[in-house]
Amino acid sequence: MIGFGVVGQSFVKLLLSRSAELYTQYGIKPRIVACLDSHGSAISPGGLDLERLLHAKRARGTVGFYDKNSSKFDPIHIIETVDAEVALESTPTNLNGAEPGMSHIISAMRTGKNVISVNKGPLALAFPSLIELADYNRVMFRFSGTVGGGTPILDFAKRCLKGDRILSFKGILNGTTNYILSKMEEGLTYTAALADAKQKGYAESVPSLDTDGYDAAAKLVIMANWVLGMKVTMKDVRRTGIARVSLSDVKKAQEAGKAIKLIASCDNKHLEVKPTEIAKNDPTCVDGTLNAVTFSSEHSGQQTIIGRGAGGMETASSVLRDLIEIRDIVSEKIAY
């Protein structure tokens, strides 16, 4: 486990609470053999004690206090030398160069580890290259948690619409901006709504990752690559944030039975993120921190999937899904 923030800790709690069922239902009994955060590391080839790991983080702020052997700390060295089947990269998303996540993922793949990433940065900036690197090293690369949190948006598109051809998709991929726009519908100004979002913990102190549409654009890039097979990165997205949406714009839309939403869209050619008026009874028109995506397919029509786009435990459940899938595919390969 590389990174041990909210998602990492939730994932460990999930393993603790569901270990019996994971074994009986899916035949897996995951061991965590190494865990790094920004200040230290804990390593145990036989498997770390998960309660103790959580305790070290909670009580001392870093997993480095898990035991006495964990003082030395070189993330790349640990990633390359630890014997593990899967690396989970959950360090914070950085859309400006994607480090340190990018180096972590590359090191893990090069040393034959399957990778699960909930970090959007490396995918947004270098999706096509990372897929190639994974193929070259014959490892699997999964990232369900990067789009939609616990809502299986990527899986839905890839699995549930098999046999059909997805032509385009569009929707709300960022909960923070959707919360702000929903609050503006209740009458708050942009500034007041943003302050409210910060106070509730939905927006960062420097909120431009959300409000300028970078986060939605990153998710759009991931979807376009994975769902439609496009080879695109952040620079291919036309991006407009919500900072210039005024209260009078919002009211005008309301009077016409519409709402302004930060819509991310992909029509198989163009990628765009921008504030857009949509009808109130459009299934994509959801309020609060919800995410919603509508897929248009050739034969099965339009389908919308809606859910919370964030949350530690929700995103951890995505990681677990990825892990089960990797395990299923690995066992199949061995069987052949």
Add this chain to the structure above:
Amino acid sequence: MIGFGVVGQSFVKLLLSRSAELYTQYGIKPRIVACLDSHGSAISPGGLDLERLLHAKRARGTVGFYDKNSSKFDPIHIIETVDAEVALESTPTNLNGAEPGMSHIISAMRTGKNVISVNKGPLALAFPSLIELADYNRVMFRFSGTVGGGTPILDFAKRCLKGDRILSFKGILNGTTNYILSKMEEGLTYTAALADAKQKGYAESVPSLDTDGYDAAAKLVIMANWVLGMKVTMKDVRRTGIARVSLSDVKKAQEAGKAIKLIASCDNKHLEVKPTEIAKNDPTCVDGTLNAVTFSSEHSGQQTIIGRGAGGMETASSVLRDLIEIRDIVSEKIAY
């Protein structure tokens, strides 16, 4: 192919239009070796000519005119003696005994054929027994098209929420009643809205299958069995239709920011279909002929999936998904 109505014909058109891609992408090249409708049959072990099959149906009203050899007509005998890997049952849903679909499915399974059903009757009345029969005969049984038409509601629950535990679900499973209730929100009385639905072809001349909640109840039973592993049939559903919903009920709900919808719900113990007030901004609150289901899971929270619940081509796309899945599993078994 047993039954050759709108879904069956759409499926054949889908095969015609996508044959090249089905072969390159999924490695399948389906042949239809027999096709029955209520008046006749067409049989060809080498594979029927699909254009000719469609033409016979269109021009003469039955596939019996496909060629001169197709005069004799005993459905069960044909199902049992034809050499086929998969039987597609698409005769009309009959919730009063489930025939003739029930006998067709039983005959197909007993003679070792995998079964795809878009007919809800047999599943609503005898889901647990049919699953047992399929297991006993070592055949696969799929029925994606019975719930949600082309919207992969069953697949979503079964595949995309792997590793999590679905605790309950609820939603709108019948498009006709949803259309009627949406029209009542626009001011039409129940009688006028029903007449409008009949005129648009959304409601049958005897509409009680929809308006009394039987159709929604049938889908609820299928979902409860497949998604939650319950062993239930139609008689386990508490069912109330929409005939007693008055225009003043609808208006009262509207004034409170709500809408009355025919909600089917399952909490892992009780199954119920009844008109229910839900908030206008609830993701499940969709208008027109749309279907919407919200799943509540232990870790990944609530997720809603929305789409048209009917349509020939949409439902045919579900059949194709089932066929691809059966083929995938069969090839795997052979590989082992």
